[in-house]
Amino acid sequence: MNAAFEITSYTAIFAMAVVTLLLRMSGYWIVGRFALTPRVRRGLEALPLALFAATIVPLAIKGGPAGLIATPIVAATMFLTRSELLALLAGIGAATLIRSAGF
């Protein structure tokens, strides 16, 4: 066996890039193969809300006290100021404070 192909870091980066690219494109492609019945459409319309919730809540819980306190602070800041920048800064600030206090 001659080593015509050597596996390197580049192989790893290439493999990750291909997998990620396929994931980014496949959902859109798959939905196009199906007829958009009212049921499918309802599911797709609900998908963003479900995806937001399924990301935010478990991550906040995994984040411990900082996650459980800082995440609602982000939402509250956003609700009051309508500024994403302020909301993110408030969240990072709160999380940094809570974590530096040892929680």
Next chain:
Amino acid sequence: MTSYIPITMTGVRQGVRMCLPYVPGYFIMGATVGAFAAQKGLTFTEAVMMNAFVCAASAQMVALQLWTNEWTWFHIAAVSGVALMVNLRFVLSGASLRPWLAPVPAGFVYPVLGVLTDPAWAASIRYNSEGGRDFGFVAGASIFLWITWIVASTPGYFIGSLISDPRAYGLDLFIAFTFAAILTPILSRSRDFLPAIVGALVGVAASLLIDGYWFIAIGAASGAMAAALVGPRA
């Protein structure tokens, strides 16, 4: 039924503008990922290529933990598996854009989907929920944040050791914060909370039962399915 979807520079500019608030966070996150890549022995070229072609901070962080100098196909399978698990949510975010973007030529949509990130997707969903239909917005937001990510993670490679513990700055919560900020205005307008409640409950259960990042896709798919099955409510 086909409907017309505009593609304008106004939309592109609006997409870029709505993503500006994420730039500072991108630089902090980029510093972390860049530093971790340097720590793990990636060359500068490798680090830049990874940022440009994978462009998914959480997947990169997890995969870098498995990085090695002695590559075998087993290792390749492991990092590919990480990319699959952590990025599975992109299947769902891409799917959710289809009803809106279906009339746009595939040659425009797929390249943009190729660099779609969480904040760009979320900003697009918010824009669409407020009545926006311009594909330029999605393109502007996605491409702008893709370039920002490449630029932001580059200095990190050299100076990122300043951020030794990403958790200390709440960076493990960055996606949660981004989504919470974008979700708030959407949620205050919506009337049907079923997909969010099911998504959150199933997501939490899955995160407790299954190691890794599967919980996002499992929770999101469950929430969407619940909405599809239950049917329209008054």
